[in-house]
Amino acid sequence: MTRRGDWSQLDESDVRVRPGKGTRPRSKRRPEHADAVAAMVVGKDRGRWTCAVDGDADRLLIAMRARELGRTPVVIGDHVDVVGDTSGEVDTLARIVRVSDRSSVLRRTADDTDAFERVVVANAARLLIVCSLSDPPPRTGFIDRCLVAAFAGGLQPTLCLTKADLADPADLLAKYAELDLPVVITRHDAEPAELRALIANEVSAMVGHSGVGKSTLVNRLVPSALRATGVVSAIGKGRHTSTSAVALPLPGGxxxxxxxxxxxxxxxxxxxxxxxxxxxxxxxPAEECPPGCGHLGNPADRGCVLDDVVKRGEATPGRLTSLRRLLASKAGVDETAPQD
Incomplete structure (x- = not known):
């Protein structure tokens, strides 16, 4: 037997070496979470997501993002799988382990020079572009940009005009007549019955400038929402009243x-x-245009073939005008369509 402190009789076979990090191959297998339940994300607050199990507004739970998801973004409207305590009881917490592929996305950036995309809403079928006809006045530049985002993200854009009791919508509607947009007109002194019927049984996202009456509409559509409403400032711009995106259940589905x-x-x-x-x-036809053509019809777009489409009677002049207005809005060169 070797005496304590006498190491001369030991060789490497007598020494137990503790394996270091990385000596054991890391398994690529991940939990299957066969017991996960499906849910829809309807709210977010400081790293916690409110989810409606099976899209049922009466079965809400709070969940955190599982470690295995890393920094996978989770946004309002996402369809997710959750595990853990899915009872929804007070002080319980589930885990989001999967985010399903999105059928549509509403994205925006802070401005046209910002490379960071923000996904605002996922899986919405419709984008309601809320615009007031007066106080504040309509801004077509903002409408055009929302249309572009809806077309690119796979949402059905719908123009929702508010405060029709203060101004006639005819002039504004004429600008978008060639786009065949669904249009809903509302008044402060009438219930939005047409809008309520249009968005029933689907997920719709609502965007608009502050002060256009968006929160007022939400409160009428979802009386239990109690979203804050504000006033328009003296310079014609609204004050921010809604501070975070949230999905609210419509009474009729x-x-x-x-x-x-x-x-x-x-x-x-x-x-x-x-x-x-x-x-x-x-x-x-746009595929036949020269490389780099912006399709705007200006001298820089020499060789653009879109005008020929109209000349051949395959499209109306109004459709081409509408397309070029949206392209100009994206390019930031349309001075007649302010962004604010």
């Missing part, structure tokens, strides 16, 4: 996602081809 009031809608992440794709009659 479906969800409305109320987003914070915004003053700009950056489109740095969108390419001109994404806009052209929304105009079926121009998609194939």
């Amino acid at each position: 479906g969800w409305i996602v109320d987003t914070p009031g915004i003053r700009s809608f950056g489109l740095a992440h969108i390419e001109p081809k994404d806009i052209v794709a929304a105009f079926e009659e121009f998609v194939a």
Whole structure:
């Protein structure tokens, strides 16, 4: 037997070596979470997500993002799988372990020079672009940019005009007549019955400048929402009243996602081809344009063939005008369409 402190009789076979990090191959297997339940993300607050199990507004739970997801973004409208305590009881916490592929995304950037995309809402079928006809006055630049984001993200854009008791919508509607947009007109002194019927049993996202009456509409559609409403400042711009996006259940079925009031809608992440794709009659001809053609019809776009499509009677002049207005809004060169 070796005496304590006498190491001369030991060799390497007598020494136990503790394995270091990395000596054991890391398994690539991940938990299957066969017991996970499906849910829809309807709210977020400081790293915790409120989820409706199976899209049921009466079965809410709070969940955190599982470590295995890393920094996978989870946004309002996402369809997720959750495990753990899914009872929804007070002080319980589940884990989001999977995020399903998205059928649509509403993205924006802070401005046209910001490369960082922000996914505002996922899986919405419709984008309600809320615009007041007066106080504050309508801003077509903002509408155009929302249209571009909807077309590129796979949402059905719908123009929702408020305060029709203060101004006639005819002039504004004429600007968008060629786009065949669904349009809903509301008044402060009447219930939004047409809007309620249009968005029933689907997920709709609502965007608009502060002060256009967006939160007032939400409160009428979802009386239990109690979203804050504000006033318009003396310079014609609204004050921010909604500070975070949230999905609210509609009484007759479906969800409305109320987003914070915004003053700009950056489109740095969108390419001109994404806009052209929304105009079926121009998609194939645009492929024949010279490389780098912006399709705007200016001298820099020498060789643009879109005008020939109109000359051949394959598209109306109004459709081409609408396309070019949206392209100009994306490019930031349309001075007649302010962004604010």
